[in-house]
Amino acid sequence: METTEIGRRDFLKTVGALGSSGLLLTAFPWLQSFAADNQKALKGEKAKLAIIGTGSRGMYHINNLLNTRQAEIVALCDIYKPHLDQAAALCPKAKKYSDYREVLASPDVQGIIIACPLHEHAPIAIAGMKAGKHVFSEKSMARTLDQCKEMYDVYKQTGQVLYIGQQRLFDKKYIKALEMVHNGTIGEVVGLRNFWFRNNDWRRPVPEPSLERQINWRLYKEYSGGLMTELATHQLQIGTWALKSIPDYIMGSGDITFWKDGREVYDNVNVIYHYPNGVKMTFESIISNKKYGMDEQILGHKGTLELAKGKYFFEEVKPAPGIQQLINQIEHKVFDQVSFAGPSWVPETASEDNGEFIVDKVKTHDGSNTTGAAGDGSEELVASFCDSVITGKPIPVLVEEAYYSSVLALLGLKAMEERSIIEFPEEYKIPYLNHA
Template sequence: MKNTLISRREFLKNMGVLGAGVLLSASPWLSAFSEVVETSNEKCRLAIIGPGSRGRFLMSFLIQNPKVDIVALCDIYQPSIDEGLKLAPKAKVYKDYRKILEDKTIDAVLVATPLNSHCQIVLDAFDAGKHVFCEKTIGFTMEECYRIYSKHISTGKIFFTGQQRLFDPRYIKTMEMIHAGTFGEIGAIRTFWNRNGDWRREVPSPDLERQINWRLYREYSKGLMTELACHQLQIGSWALQKLPEKVMGHGAITYWKDGREVYDNVSCIYVFDDGVKMTFDSVISNKFYGLEEQIMGSLGTVEPEKGKYYFESVPPAPGFLQMINDWENKVFDSLPFAGTSWAPETANENKGEFILGERPKSDGTSLLLEAFVEAVITRKQPKRIAEEGYYASMLCLLGDQALQEERVLYFPDEYKINYLNHQAKTPEAV
C-alpha cells in the first residue's frame, strides 16, 4: 500500500488554519504546525519498539520524512524484525527494549507493542529521558493511564498517542463547525465500528497463538473497546468539550465462539451532565454499516468519517410528490394518523454536503507523526494532545469495566486532570 505524506503547509492552507484563531482554539495541538520554526537541518533519531503490523504502518509514513532517522528496532518476534528491516535497513536490532533506552543518542521511541506491555515501556522511556509516541490505548488499566500521564507531566518529555483523527482535516473542520454552532445544540452522538471477520492472524505454530493473536485474550487486551472505541470516544469529548459522567452497556461473544476471551460485539452508552448521550457499538460479524460518528444537532447532522453534513431543513419534495402528499393529507386528515402513511422521508432525499468539498487523501496519520517529529525537534509539547489521548484511553477502559461488571459506572474523580473547563488537580509525579 502506498501512503501519502501530506505537506503541512498544504494542509494548513487548505484548512485555513493560518491566522484562524477559532480553529486553533478547537484544535490547539495544531500549534505544532502554525508556529513556523526552521527545523529543516534537524533530525529526530527514533527507535521503534514493536515493528509489527501497526508499527510498520507508522514506519511507512516516518521513512518519508527527511527529518527522521529510524535507528533501532526492537521486538521479541523475529518475523516482525525482518519485515521492519525492509523499511529501515540500517536500524540496529534489539530483543530487549531497555538496551535501546541506554543509548543516549536516541531522542524518542515509538511504542506499538501489545496493550498490556505499554505502561512499563513508556514509564521506563520517560525515566531514560526519551520522548514517547505510544499507540492507543495508552494503558491496560485506568491506573496505568494515570501513571503514564503523570510521568509525562513530571518529566516534561513530549508525549503523543495514536489518535490520528486529531489531525484529520475532516474532523478538524467538523469540530470548527460544531463549536461555531453550525448544527445547533448537540443532542446526541452515535458512534459505531462494524466489521465482518474473526480478527485472527495466521499462527505458524500453536505456541505462538497468544503472542500473535494477543487482541483476542483478556490478559493482553480489552478487545473492541481498547482497539476501536478509543478513537471514536475521543470524538465525543472533542465535540462537546467535556467528559461524560457515567457509562453503562453490554458485551458478549455471540458469533466468533472460537476460544477468544474478548467480546465480538459491544454496546455502550455514555451520559453527559446535561443528559446528552454518546453511544458506541461494535459488531464484527456484519460490516454493512462500517464505521461512523453521527453527531446530531438541532439544526443538522454531521458524519465526519464520510466527510459530510446534513441540515434538518431540506428543499421540498418534487412537485408531483408534493401534490400526492397534499392529496393524501386532505383525504385522511380526519383519521387519527400521526402523519401521511407513505410520504418520502426527507432523510433519504437529503444527500448532504461535503465538509471540505471532497474526501481527503489522508486520515491524519501522516500529519500526526509529522507533528510528533516537530515536537521532538523543537522540544515543545502541543497543547492538549496528551490530554486528548489520556481521556480517550480512560473512557474506553471505563466502558470495558462497565461491560465486565454489568453496572453503571461513574468517571472517578481521582483520575480527572486539567482539561478544558474541568476543575481538577494536576497529577502528582509518580
C-alpha cells in the same frame, strides 16, 4: 492506499481556507506544531527515532515516516524475529534490538514509537519518558485505568513529549467538523452516535501453538480490552472533543455471541455514556456483520455531521422540485386521513438529503484533486511527532484528549463486565478545558 502529500504549511492552508487559521490554532492547540514559527528550528533537522514493535502497525508508521522524510529511523526492536527482519529491509541502517531497555539506553535515540500489544504500552512509555526519550505510543493509552493515570502523571512530571495514536485529531475533515460544532453551525449538540461493524474473527494464523497469545493477544483479557480498546478508543474521543466535558455515568452490555473460539473478549458491545447536560453518546460494535461499516455521528438541532464519511446535513433541506412537493403533499394527505386510535399519523422517514462534503478537495500525491474524505491524519500525526521531538515541545491538550478516550473505553468495559452503572471515578479526572 493513496496517502495525502500535505506539508505543514499546506495543511494549515487547507484547513485555514475553511476558517481563520488563528481560530483553528486556538481551538486545536496540537496544530501549533505545524505553525510557521517552528520552521527555523526544524529546517534541515530530522528526528532520530526507534520503532518498538515492528508488526503491521509498526510497519505502517515506518512507511509514513519514510514519506514525511522528517525522521531518521536509527533503531528497530521486536521480540519476534520475522517482524524485525521485515522492518530492517526498509531501514537497513537501523540497529536491531530484541530488548526495549537497550533501545532506551542508546544515546542515538531521541524518541520512540511504541507499536506493541496494548499491555506493553504503559510500561515502555513510562520507562521511555523517565529515560529522557520523547514517546509516541499507539492507542489505547494503556490496559488499565491506573496505568493510564500513571502514564499521564509521568508525562507531566518529566516534561517529555507524549503522543498517543489518535490520528483523528490530525484529520482535516474531523478538525473542520469540530470547528462546525464549536461555532454553532449544526446548532446545539443533542446526541452522539458511534458504531463500528466488521465481519471477521480478528484471529491471525499462528505458526506454532506456543505463539498463540503472543500473536492473537487482542483476543485475551490479560493483554487487551477487545473492541473497546482496539476500536472504541478512536471514536470515544469525539465526546470530549465536541462537548468539552466528560460523562457523569456509563452503562453497557457485552457478549460473545458468534466467535466462540476460545477468545475471552466480547465480539459485540453496546455502551451509553451519559453527560451532565443530558446528552448521550453511544458506541456499538459487532464483528460478525459489516453492512453498516463505521462512522461517528454528531447530531445537532440544526444539522448532523457524519465524520468518517466526511459529510454534513442540515435539518432544513432545500425545497424539493415542484412535482416532488406535489407528490409529498398527496402522500401526507393520504396518511392524514387514516386514524390510528387518536390523532392522525404521518410516517417519520429518514432524510434523503445527500449532504455536503466537510472538506471539498484534498490534493493527493500525484497532484490531482480528490473530493471528500481523503487521508485519515496518520501521516500528519507522525510528522507532528517528529517536529515535537526536534523542538522538545509537548503539545497541550493532545495528551488529555487521548487520556480521556482511553479512560472512557476502559470504563465502558468495566460497566459491561460488572453489569452495573459506573459513575466516573474522581481519581481518574485530570484538568481539561471546563472540567478542570
